[in-house]
Amino acid sequence: MKRIVIFGTGNLATHLFEVYKYSGDFKIIQVYNHDPKSLQIFNDQVAITTNLNEIAPADIYILALKDDILAEISQKINETNALVLHTSGAVSVEVLNKFKNRGVFYPLQTFSKNKKVDFSKIPICIEANTAENTKVLNELASEISEKVFGISSEQRKTLHVAAVFVSNFVNFMYTEGEKICNDNQVPFEILHPLILETASKVTKMSPLESQTGPAKRNDQEVISSHLELLNEEQQKIYSLLTLSIQNLHGKEL
Template sequence: MIKVVLLGSGNVAQHLIEVMKNVSSIDLVQVFARNSNQLNHLLPSSKIVSDYQKIAAADVYIISVSDNAIAEVSGKLPFDNRLVVHTSGSSDLSVLDNKNRKGVFYPLQTFTKGKKVDFTPIPICLETENEQDYQLLKNLGNCISKKVFQINSEQRKSLHVAAVFVCNFVNHLYQIGNKICEANQIPFEVLHPLIQETAQKILELKPKEAQTGPALRNDTKTIQKHLDFLSDENYTTIYKLLTQSIQNGNKL
């Protein structure tokens, strides 16, 4: 059984608590949280501490806090030569304090508070300083997911940028589409099958092969009709930028 202490009470931390507390091969010994009220619905109070000096012994300490707070939290840990990892997609291994062995345990997924997720297909991206610690993190990752990858800090940076494009930016475009529908009294659910089919296609095709639409066809009349329709300058700018990017990408 792998003993884990988790530090944090935010979005990612709560999802990790939710999955780890229900896995028989993981002993979630304790959670450190400055605001224990955020975790009362997940754990008994006896498992939550807010004093660094009361942090229990464990095989691995997972820091799941905002990127800006990782260095501060790791620096305040009252022990040394233990395995301490963070869950950030954009922070280097070096952000962790040198007094402990360092690692990264990064679940690549979008997490929303209150919405349960199945960790089984979620990629867990790992990085450590030595092989023994990597094997420990790999075993931990395999306890909750079927997809565990060794990804170094530079690779993780590029992966995080790519994730922003395919997740956060795409979701913002959904938001724009939803506003356009609402403004014209159209249920957004009319677009659901299109969204699902588009997402499904890129599981089978390269994104470039799956691309369709007026920009790809250089259908200038349709493009101009769309631009004439859009009254929001921000939407017009985004439409033009993405149209040009699709056309430039098709030439590569």
């Protein structure tokens, strides 16, 4: 059985703690955070520490930390034979260069603390510095997910920016849609089935094929009437995206 220490208590750390609880081959033996308050919820389930000099000897350290403190915390962790992993989409594995055994364990999903997720369907992108470490990392990831992908740091950077488009920017489009509904006393829930179908569609066909709407149809009358309903910031977004869709789809009718 391999022992794990988790660094961090954020959304991902919390979900990893929950999912490895039921693992036979891996056991979380300690959780670290600099802030004692955030450790309270783990206190009766596992050893906790706020001191980087008191990290338990273990086989795997998972640094589920914010990108901007990864380098700093890594520097403060004592030398170790453990396989040290970070979980960031945007940071290269090189940030862990001081460790002999290092890698990346990047689950590509959006996590909220109070929403359960089914880890078995979440793609986990892995990368490690040796074949032996890749093997361990593959076992760690396969223990909780059916979808494990070997992905280089360069490719992961690409995936991360693509994820901003298909998740963060998409969520912002939902936010604008909700705002438009609220401003006009229309329940946003009427749009839920459309949102789900639009997402589901692109898992079955290319989004390039499934584009619809006034921009693709080049329906100027509808586009003008829509712009009249929007505020200045929304108009900017509407105009830019309409133009981009038209550029892409060659102003078909």
